[in-house]
Amino acid sequence: MATVLLSNLNKKFDETHVVKDVNLEIRDREFVVLVGPSGCGKTTTLRMIAGLEDITSGEIRIDEKVVNDLPPMDRDIAMVFQNYALYPHMSVYDNMAFGLKMRKFEKSEIEKRVRRSAEILGIQALLERRPRQLSGGQRQRVALGRAIVRDPRVFLFDEPLSNLDAKLRVQMRVELKRLHHRLETTAIYVTHDQVEAMTLGDRVVVMKDGLVQQVGEPLELYGRPANRFVASFIGSPAMNFAEVTVNSSSEALWAEAPGLRIKVPESKRESLRRHTGQRVTLGIRPEALRPANGADPSDYAFDSTVEVVEPLGNEILLDVRAGTHLMVARVDPATRVKVRDAVRLAVDPERLHFFDSKSEVAI
Amino acid sequence: MIEGAKWKKWVWFYLPMGLFILGLLFPFYWMLVITLKPDGELYRPWNHPLYSPFWTSAPTLDHVKNLLQETLFGTWMWNTMLIALVATLISLFCGVIAGYALARLRFRWAGLLGTAIFVTYLVPQTLLFIPLAEIIRDYRIGDTPWALILTYPTFLIPFCTWLMMGYFKTIPKELEECARIDGATRWQAMVYIILPIALPGILSAGIFAFTLSWNEFIYALVFLSSPEQKTVPVGVTSELIRGDVFYWGSLMAGALIGSIPVAFVYSFFVEHYVAGMTGSVKG
Numbered sequence: 001m002a003t004v005l006l007s008n009l010n011k012k013f014d015e016t017h018v019v020k021d022v023n024l025e026i027r028d029r030e031f032v033v034l035v036g037p038s039g040c041g042k043t044t045t046l047r048m049i050a051g052l053e054d055i056t057s058g059e060i061r062i063d064e065k066v067v068n069d070l071p072p073m074d075r076d077i078a079m080v081f082q083n084y085a086l087y088p089h090m091s092v093y094d095n096m097a098f099g100l101k102m103r104k105f106e107k108s109e110i111e112k113r114v115r116r117s118a119e120i121l122g123i124q125a126l127l128e129r130r131p132r133q134l135s136g137g138q139r140q141r142v143a144l145g146r147a148i149v150r151d152p153r154v155f156l157f158d159e160p161l162s163n164l165d166a167k168l169r170v171q172m173r174v175e176l177k178r179l180h181h182r183l184e185t186t187a188i189y190v191t192h193d194q195v196e197a198m199t200l201g202d203r204v205v206v207m208k209d210g211l212v213q214q215v216g217e218p219l220e221l222y223g224r225p226a227n228r229f230v231a232s233f234i235g236s237p238a239m240n241f242a243e244v245t246v247n248s249s250s251e252a253l254w255a256e257a258p259g260l261r262i263k264v265p266e267s268k269r270e271s272l273r274r275h276t277g278q279r280v281t282l283g284i285r286p287e288a289l290r291p292a293n294g295a296d297p298s299d300y301a302f303d304s305t306v307e308v309v310e311p312l313g314n315e316i317l318l319d320v321r322a323g324t325h326l327m328v329a330r331v332d333p334a335t336r337v338k339v340r341d342a343v344r345l346a347v348d349p350e351r352l353h354f355f356d357s358k359s360e361v362a363i
Numbered sequence: 364m365i366e367g368a369k370w371k372k373w374v375w376f377y378l379p380m381g382l383f384i385l386g387l388l389f390p391f392y393w394m395l396v397i398t399l400k401p402d403g404e405l406y407r408p409w410n411h412p413l414y415s416p417f418w419t420s421a422p423t424l425d426h427v428k429n430l431l432q433e434t435l436f437g438t439w440m441w442n443t444m445l446i447a448l449v450a451t452l453i454s455l456f457c458g459v460i461a462g463y464a465l466a467r468l469r470f471r472w473a474g475l476l477g478t479a480i481f482v483t484y485l486v487p488q489t490l491l492f493i494p495l496a497e498i499i500r501d502y503r504i505g506d507t508p509w510a511l512i513l514t515y516p517t518f519l520i521p522f523c524t525w526l527m528m529g530y531f532k533t534i535p536k537e538l539e540e541c542a543r544i545d546g547a548t549r550w551q552a553m554v555y556i557i558l559p560i561a562l563p564g565i566l567s568a569g570i571f572a573f574t575l576s577w578n579e580f581i582y583a584l585v586f587l588s589s590p591e592q593k594t595v596p597v598g599v600t601s602e603l604i605r606g607d608v609f610y611w612g613s614l615m616a617g618a619l620i621g622s623i624p625v626a627f628v629y630s631f632f633v634e635h636y637v638a639g640m641t642g643s644v645k646g
Binding site: 072077085088 | 540
């Protein structure tokens with residue numbers, strides 16, 4: 001049970017500035033996910049919290065106490081590593097007991113805790129085995145067991161699922177979430193996989209180039225991305241982007257590009273008015289597009305040509321070309337379209353996003 | 364492995380392998396045959412009708428007896444064993460600690476220091492014994508086992524350091540980080556986690572160091588003079604070659620018996636040793 005507070009956290013490796021002024025408040029019992037492309041500074045941030053990296057400047061507090069100079073052992077945290085880092089020369093039992101032994105717990109207490117944790121994770125039968133005799137999923141469980149057995153104040157996860165195959169990853173993801181509900185320990189989780197981030201996190205921190213781009217609940221990031229990077233990073237398939245010019249005619253504003261003319265919805269009109277005559281980036285989620293029918297207003301539709309059809313069973317992804325723009329539409333599986341068909345697509349006006357072309361900030 | 368017809372396996376695998384083994388084991392066979400040959404057979408000229416270099420019809424243990432009774436061979440074995448063991452332990456201890464520091468601790472000059480240590484290993488012993496002789500004379504430890512126990516580490520420590528450095532680098536650093544989060548100090552993480560995992564590497568470094576000291580010749584020749592201080596390689600060659608007379612039978616007996624401890628050490632640790640050479644740690 002703990003809060004973690006990062007203030008103006010910076011990390012430089014020689015001349016490379018990998019973490020820049022990160023400010024973040026992680027509440028008690030919260031599951032926070034740091035997500036971003038590789039090299040964005042998320043792992044370094046986590047390692048600084050763990051005490052495995054020195055802090056160049058700034059402050060880390062766990063439960064109000066500054067821990068900047070505390071060695072890892074005194075921070076009362078547990079960490080699960082990407083490669084599990086199980087001690088190969090020890091049995092599963094000894095792997096899980098090691099942290100307790102180092103902390104001079106009594107033998108009976110160690111035994112009790114290890115058994116209980118093993119039970120939670122369903123690995124009672126594996127306690128006598130060596131790590132090399134375990135499958136990937138089992139190793140992952142042991143690594144988790146080693147973390148929970150100590151009942152630490154904070155769990156740190158460094159891409160713990162990325163060495164598992166796709167199916168197991170989904171399964172372990174669900175289990176992790178269940179585990180967190182059960183243990184209610186503050187957790188900080190690093191991943192490059194936005195699906196993991198969205199499904200696991202109470203809140204998600206999107207990072208890029210050492211900077212925090214946006215902090216928010218998963219649906220908030222999805223629905224109201226703060227900038228173009230967050231918009232493109234969250235959601236799969238990624239958001240479609242089109243460079244458009246904002247033009248005004250009579251009262252209305254129009255976002256125009258060759259082959260594309262969409263009316264700016266009223267909710268965005270005021271904020272876009274000062275961009276009149278300028279270029280902005282229009283963002284449309286694939287799921288905000290659908291084939292138009294006669295009832296759709298022509299203000300929110302455009303013509304396109306189908307280039308690729310990807311039937312996924314529960315949906316179809318259409319890769320289309322509208323003017324010079326390539327877009328992906330996620331449509332109903334009953335839609336009958338073929339490659340090279342002309343399709344008129346309607347957009348949901350309330351799900352249009354606009355970004356400043358230069359600063360990439362959402363308008 | 365080689366797939367296909369059986370003859371292919373014979374031609375490409377068993378035959379070369381057999382030749383290889385034959386080539387490797389022949390010196391031992393040669394030592395054995397000569398050890399067991401009586402002098403009469405040993406000094407037969409090549410055109411003698413009963414000349415048989417690879418076989419003996421009247422095996423005898425005379426040469427062995429001569430070696431054990433007429434020379435100080437037992438003392439030499441003991442000297443060699445003591446010197447090799449102590450020198451190996453000293454070098455292993457220093458090598459493990461230095462290798463760990465160079466592989467793991469981030470400090471200025473770490474890379475340079477590693478290279479410098481390696482360079483010292485490259486200085487040939489045939490040069491180094493000259494200044495070392497001076498030092499040994501100054502410290503008055505000439506003609507004592509200490510002369511070798513303290514000089515062998517000059518080439519063993521760089522060797523062990525480099526071997527261990529390479530081995531430590533193959534151990535994922537997460538293991539240690541995990542141990543430190545688990546509550547171990549750096550020292551405890553090394554003792555409880557890293558050293559047990561590095562055991563194959565430590566053993567192979569130890570075996571190599573032991574063999575190198577066991578076989579060492581130049582320092583032993585230069586720094587020791589009285590017969591009861593000598594090591595096997597020096598003792599056998601200096602006491603059993605008198606002038607231009609080679610006591611081949613006893614020489615070979617000495618060589619054969621002298622190689623037994625090394626062979627024993629190798630076969631005893633062969634499993635760890637192979638793991639150490641291939642050097643992989645799987646989590």
